[in-house]
Amino acid sequence: xxxxxxxxxxxxxxxxxxxxxxxxxxxxxxxxxxxxxxxxxxxxxxxxxxxxxxxxxxxxxxxxxxxxxxxxxxxxxxxxxxxxxxxxxxxxxxxxxxxxxxxxxxxxxxxxxxxxxxxxxxxxxxxxxxxxxxxxxxxxxxxxxxxxxxxxxxxxxxx
Numbered sequence: 001x002x003x004x005x006x007x008x009x010x011x012x013x014x015x016x017x018x019x020x021x022x023x024x025x026x027x028x029x030x031x032x033x034x035x036x037x038x039x040x041x042x043x044x045x046x047x048x049x050x051x052x053x054x055x056x057x058x059x060x061x062x063x064x065x066x067x068x069x070x071x072x073x074x075x076x077x078x079x080x081x082x083x084x085x086x087x088x089x090x091x092x093x094x095x096x097x098x099x100x101x102x103x104x105x106x107x108x109x110x111x112x113x114x115x116x117x118x119x120x121x122x123x124x125x126x127x128x129x130x131x132x133x134x135x136x137x138x139x140x141x142x143x144x145x146x147x148x149x150x151x152x153x154x155x156x157x158x159x
Contacts, residue, residue, distance in 0.1 A: 120135055
């Protein structure tokens, strides 16, 4: 054990573990501490959903796209599986107002992110277990997905 550290990171959730990981990657000696186990706090309550399509152009979309790129890089770099999957995501339209708004949104968003508008038949082909009587259409983004935030924090802390 080292008696002198270049950096001490307090909090071993996904953020603290990521800070410690990247400081270590930059060549610093790092001590990561937490009052409990790695990922046992707020990180354990996170859904882990990675959504690109719902972010409007600007800082929120820029961060979402950077997050997707970073998760892909970490999936290749870390030896531990943190269950990152780009499954794609749907936002469903269940009435005429939602249908119109999502169609307009997809048209605008497509200039900034890979967002498509799907008609009801497209949604039924992709997700046959959804109630066809309720779904009029949807937006779809292939970049949307999920990761297990607890496993990600642990993978970063162990790296």
